[in-house]
Every structure is written in C-alpha cells, then in structure tokens.
Amino acid sequence: MPLPDAASPLYERVKGYILGRIGSGEWIAEHKLPSENDLVQQLGVSRMTVHRALRELTSAGVLVRVQGVGTFVAATRPQSALMEVRDIAEEIRARGHRHSSAVLALEKTRPGRDLAREFEAAGLRTVFRSLIVHRENGEPVQVEERHVNPGMAPAYLEQDFERTTPYDYLQRCAPVTEVEHVITAVRPGAEIGSLLGIAPDAPCLLLRRRTWSGTAVVTVNRLWYPGERYSLGGRYRVGSRGPAS
Amino acid sequence: MPLPDAASPLYERVKGYILGRIGSGEWIAEHKLPSENDLVQQLGVSRMTVHRALRELTSAGVLVRVQGVGTFVAATRPQSALMEVRDIAEEIRARGHRHSSAVLALEKTRPGRDLAREFEAAGLRTVFRSLIVHRENGEPVQVEERHVNPGMAPAYLEQDFERTTPYDYLQRCAPVTEVEHVITAVRPGAEIGSLLGIAPDAPCLLLRRRTWSGTAVVTVNRLWYPGERYSLGGRYRVGSRGPAS
DNA sequence: TAGTGGTCTAGACCACTAG
DNA sequence: TAGTGGTCTAGACCACTAT
Structure with a gap:
C-alpha cells in the first residue's frame, strides 16, 4: 500500500507521497512523473483527487505540468537569506x-x-x-x-x-x-x-x-x-x- | 445571466463574479457570501466548480471560510509578496x-x-x-x-x-x-x-x-x-x- | 437538527502534443 | 491517433457549528 494510513485528506496524502519521492531523491528535477491515470491505478484514488494534489504542488512551484506532455519535477530555485530562520x-x-x-x-x-x-x-x-x-x-x-x-x-x-x-x-x-x-x-x-x-x-x-x-x-x-x-x-x-x- | 460569457474556465468566471462584487463594494469586509448551494442555484454551475472558486480565493486571502458557519469576505490587510519583486x-x-x-x-x-x-x-x-x-x-x-x-x-x-x-x-x-x-x-x-x-x-x-x-x-x-x-x-x-x- | 463547508468518486468531454 | 492534462458534473458522505 503506497499511501500511509493517516487522518489527513487523501489529496494531502497523495501530495505527501510525491514530496516523499522527491525528498528521497528518487525523483529529481526534470523527472517525469507517472500520468494522472497511472497514479490513479497505483494509488487507488480517483483522478480528481490525484489532479488536485498535482495542481496544488504545481501552484506551489514543486511541479511543472504541460498539457499533452506530462508532469515534471520543477527545477530548484535559490533560497533567500532574508527568509531563513536563524538562531x-x-x-x-x-x-x-x-x-x-x-x-x-x-x-x-x-x-x-x-x-x-x-x-x-x-x-x-x-x-x-x-x-x-x-x-x-x-x-x-x-x-x-x-x-x-x-x-x-x-x-x-x-x-x-x-x-x-x-x-x-x-x-x-x-x-x-x-x-x-x-x-x-x-x-x-x-x-x-x-x-x-x-x-x-x-x-x-x-x-x-x-x-x-x-x-x-x-x-x-x-x-x-x-x-x-x-x-x-x-x-x-x-x-x-x-x-x- | 450572472456570469458573462467568456472563454475562461467556469471556476475562473465564478471567481471573477465574486471579485466583481467585492470590487464594486457590494460585498465589503466581513460580508457573508451566499452558501455554496445558493451559488450553485444562482450561477447554474456544479458545486465542485463553486467550491474550487471559493477555495482558490480563500488561499489567495480574499475570503475566509469557517466550516459549519459560512464564507466571508476577508478583512484584507493588503500584503505584498516579500521576496518577489512584483508589480x-x-x-x-x-x-x-x-x-x-x-x-x-x-x-x-x-x-x-x-x-x-x-x-x-x-x-x-x-x-x-x-x-x-x-x-x-x-x-x-x-x-x-x-x-x-x-x-x-x-x-x-x-x-x-x-x-x-x-x-x-x-x-x-x-x-x-x-x-x-x-x-x-x-x-x-x-x-x-x-x-x-x-x-x-x-x-x-x-x-x-x-x-x-x-x-x-x-x-x-x-x-x-x-x-x-x-x-x-x-x-x-x-x-x-x-x-x- | 438543519445548514455549512470539506472531501471524494465515476464518468464525461475537451484541448493540446507527439508520433 | 493515442496519450496527456484541464475542466465540469451529479451525487454522495463526512465534520463542524449554531439553534
């Protein structure tokens, strides 16, 4: 079962699943993700749910989607010193x-x-x-x-x-x-x-x-x-x- | 016909409809919006579409939603993106x-x-x-x-x-x-x-x-x-x- | 209890891109 | 043409709030 059982909404768990793959280095920048339909099969959730997870990660800048082509891990951006949390x-x-x-x-x-x-x-x-x-x-x-x-x-x-x-x-x-x-x-x-x-x-x-x-x-x-x-x-x-x- | 005919997606037109009411001063800060079901009736679109419009306006800080209570126009304190140089x-x-x-x-x-x-x-x-x-x-x-x-x-x-x-x-x-x-x-x-x-x-x-x-x-x-x-x-x-x- | 928003599904149609 | 993402619907169940 690829999605850990949790009390959070399904689309959040789908996001977590994807962020986990990226965080572990399994999916690096430019990596092409499985299609929505593939994720529907793999994760056992509906396409709307997968779509919402992918859409939110896209608007967060984590993914890039191109219609007719696919979904990709976004290239990283430099981090600002101002927003750093320092001691x-x-x-x-x-x-x-x-x-x-x-x-x-x-x-x-x-x-x-x-x-x-x-x-x-x-x-x-x-x-x-x-x-x-x-x-x-x-x-x-x-x-x-x-x-x-x-x-x-x-x-x-x-x-x-x-x-x-x-x-x-x-x-x-x-x-x-x-x-x-x-x-x-x-x-x-x-x-x-x-x-x-x-x-x-x-x-x-x-x-x-x-x-x-x-x-x-x-x-x-x-x-x-x-x-x-x-x-x-x-x-x-x-x-x-x-x-x- | 409350929603102008346009080539943009329906949920964008719903957002535009709401922003228009706010922009015109008809709905001011703290104003309670019609419920999702009311908007479904008034605008003739499905609840999922209304919900998406309301959700996106909420995450943009325009609206505030409280489960079991309703949707309200946010008491906006205008805010600029700190690290981005935006117009x-x-x-x-x-x-x-x-x-x-x-x-x-x-x-x-x-x-x-x-x-x-x-x-x-x-x-x-x-x-x-x-x-x-x-x-x-x-x-x-x-x-x-x-x-x-x-x-x-x-x-x-x-x-x-x-x-x-x-x-x-x-x-x-x-x-x-x-x-x-x-x-x-x-x-x-x-x-x-x-x-x-x-x-x-x-x-x-x-x-x-x-x-x-x-x-x-x-x-x-x-x-x-x-x-x-x-x-x-x-x-x-x-x-x-x-x-x- | 009634009304609100939060989530989820199954299925549909569309626009776009590649081969 | 086949596969992709983009949108939209109708209906369902749930959690939360007020009364």
Whole structure:
C-alpha cells in the first residue's frame, strides 16, 4: 500500500507521497512523473483527487505540468537569506557581540480560536507559550513570543532558555520544513516598549512567523524589533521559475 | 445571466463574479457570501466548480471560510509578496481591488555621493528619479521613490506612469536578476506621512530595494508603506525549493 | 437538527502534443 | 491517433457549528 494510513485528506496524502519521492531523491528535477491515470491505478484514488494534489504542488512551484506532455519535477530555485530562520543568538555571536536573554514567561495555556486556527488545529486543547527578551551587548533587540504545538515539542517547558534557545531545541524535535513570514510596522505599546527600552509609540517591526514540520504547524510566533536599531534584509538572485526546458 | 460569457474556465468566471462584487463594494469586509448551494442555484454551475472558486480565493486571502458557519469576505490587510519583486498594480488587481497612482515627480537629477555608491558607480553623473503614490481603492498604500540608472532605461522619463508602472517598463528594458532588500520601521515624517495619509509619527514600513540586471545596478528604491494598513510577507519551503503556496 | 463547508468518486468531454 | 492534462458534473458522505 503506497499511501500511509493517516487522518489527513487523501489529496494531502497523495501530495505527501510525491514530496516523499522527491525528498528521497528518487525523483529529481526534470523527472517525469507517472500520468494522472497511472497514479490513479497505483494509488487507488480517483483522478480528481490525484489532479488536485498535482495542481496544488504545481501552484506551489514543486511541479511543472504541460498539457499533452506530462508532469515534471520543477527545477530548484535559490533560497533567500532574508527568509531563513536563524538562531538569533548565533546571529549576534556571528557579529562578534554578546548575546543574553531573559525568560519572562514559560507556561502552558489554552489557545483562543484565532490561535487554534493559526495552528490549523481546531481541536487543539493546550499550547506552550514563552516570552523571551534577547539582548545584544546588553541592549534589547528582540522580544520573542512563541506559541508551540505541544505534540511536536513535549518537553518544551522543561528547557532552560537562558542557556539554550527555543530555536535550538525545536530544531532538534521538529526540523522546520516551511516558513511563513508577515512583517508589519507597529507601535509597540507600553508593555513591549518597556521590554525593548523604547517609547510606546516608537516605530517597531513586528514579524509574525509560523513554522511547519511536514504538514504540522510547530510554532506561531511574534517577534518585535526596535525599528530604529534593527532591520531585516537579504540579497538574492532571482531564479527563473518553471520548466528548465 | 450572472456570469458573462467568456472563454475562461467556469471556476475562473465564478471567481471573477465574486471579485466583481467585492470590487464594486457590494460585498465589503466581513460580508457573508451566499452558501455554496445558493451559488450553485444562482450561477447554474456544479458545486465542485463553486467550491474550487471559493477555495482558490480563500488561499489567495480574499475570503475566509469557517466550516459549519459560512464564507466571508476577508478583512484584507493588503500584503505584498516579500521576496518577489512584483508589480504593485498587478498585486492590487489580483486582490480584486482598484489600483490608481499619482506621479509627483519624474525628473533628471544628480546623485549625491551615497547614491552613487549605492549604484556602485562612483562616476555616475545623472540619474532619473520618480516619486509615485500608489492607491488601493483610492487609499494610499505605497510611496515609491525610485532612482534609475539612465544607461539601463534611457526612455524612463518619457513613460506615462499613471497608465503603466515603472516595474512594467523596467522589466522590459532590464529584467531583474538580483535583488537586495532591507526593511526597517520608521516614522514617515511630515512629507511622506501626508502622502500616505497618516500621522508623521505613525509606524511605517520602509523597504529599501536595489535591483540588478546582470552586474549593473538598475534601480535604488525606497518604498514606504503605512504600517497599520500594509504588511510584507511570504511563505516558503525551507531547503532547496522555492516559495510555497 | 438543519445548514455549512470539506472531501471524494465515476464518468464525461475537451484541448493540446507527439508520433 | 493515442496519450496527456484541464475542466465540469451529479451525487454522495463526512465534520463542524449554531439553534
């Protein structure tokens, strides 16, 4: 049976099957996939289901489809430095500076409906929450509020996050395979402002980040940066999308 | 006949129908759409087709769906793709909204030393400069100050940037091969603030972007976004592959 | 319980591409 | 002409939400 039994929708399992072949190196860039009808036979699902899986992987840039010809594994694109998830402690040390942090909260809590939706898990009962201030040479540069899926990181609350970092621990339990970032400019308000040592109405970068490991959301985070002391950036090559002839 | 006859697929026409209602203001944020079955009746198409249209608009952020409750127009906070250089006019139209712009300056000027350094061309004598405000449904969402290397885009000053966009013209003369982004949060100050219709001390995203075509710097830009009305973001697969979804 | 969206199937017709 | 992907339908069952 090629498709593992799981509670996820069939088309997601078909996607997983294909991503697995690609991830294992069995299907490399330019490889021609079996036709929809072949996959229908091999996987024992309907053509609409196969088609949906292939369509979604195509719009995600994983596959390239050409009518009348076939479906192919897309050529890879370069990855941007800006969107990388890096350990802030490492980043600071890489600048030759001293990193320190203070753990202000580390607890179990109940997610509201919005948070449960962000975790893509409506029935989620509890989440872990941490609130940490990171300092560079003693100066606050980031307030990090994390919500963590307890199923993915059961020992989260037992960690000492003044010695290690959430990034470090989570990367061991549930390596990140996908990231979503949304950046806005906000006023930090009194609470976050005082943690960052800036005025409550000073401009402030708010980075919302969700990370996935496989198909499960591992963390939902909010990171505040003092706007005038910090910036996010990167330089990268623009890749050509689509079929590499 | 609610769906105009067209050569595009039915589900695209259903999407167009819905985007039209939203664009015209008939359905505003939070508005509850007719149920799938109602739309099946009204539009005379099958439920799978309606469902596909609604699903794609949901993944595009236009709609929000809650199982057992209904489908709603999303409270859109316009969002730009962070790592891709996209035409803002196209981005806005893709959300089913109306794009308009005002050209406040379009001129030849002498670069200062810093600007010449950013162009990586110390001897640069003149640069083109444009200052444009972009609006989404009449509301300012971006102030775009561009400096353009005249050697790469000689007819820049003759373009009508209320009909086309700098992106569009430049992409034809000098396709972007490399990009650098730096994002900070700032106070816009009186001038930019008034162009964006926000207070001079309201939080504001400043995106500095340089683009290359081959080894030459084509543009050095500063883009201001009203922090509370706009965000930058994206979702990416980690590793060797490009953006997800 | 009734109504919503989420998924899945079997079968159909079409447009496109290659040999 | 045979094979591919693109679309569309009618009907079904399910999970979830509100009342």
